[in-house]
Amino acid sequence: MAFDSFSAFIAMEGHxxxxxxxxxxxxxxxxxxxxxxxxxxxxxxxxxxxxxEFEADRSKVAASPAPSASFTRVNVSQD
Structure with a gap:
């Protein structure tokens, strides 16, 4: 071994x-x-x-056909 003791190994001749x-x-x-x-x-x-996830959400929105028009029934009183 190059060093005489463990403390000499730690000191490394000052280095x-x-x-x-x-x-x-x-x-x-x-x-x-x-x-x-x-x-x-x-x-x-x-x-x-x-x-x-953003691309998947965007493709779901683009894949579902949007209705061209929406009609709702309105009840009008005849009074």
């Missing part, structure tokens, strides 16, 4: 704080990137779902 800070920044950025990707993916899926 330890820099090395471990780099590892910490790397892992924090990786976790932030993964979390951002998951949030973005969920937002895109939700947007697509809303778009499909």
């Amino acid at each position: 330890g704080p820099y090395v471990w800070a780099c590892y910490a920044v790397f892992f924090i950025l990786m976790i932030a990137t993964m979390a951002g990707s998951v949030r973005s993916r969920k937002a895109v899926i939700e947007s697509c779902r809303r778009g499909y």
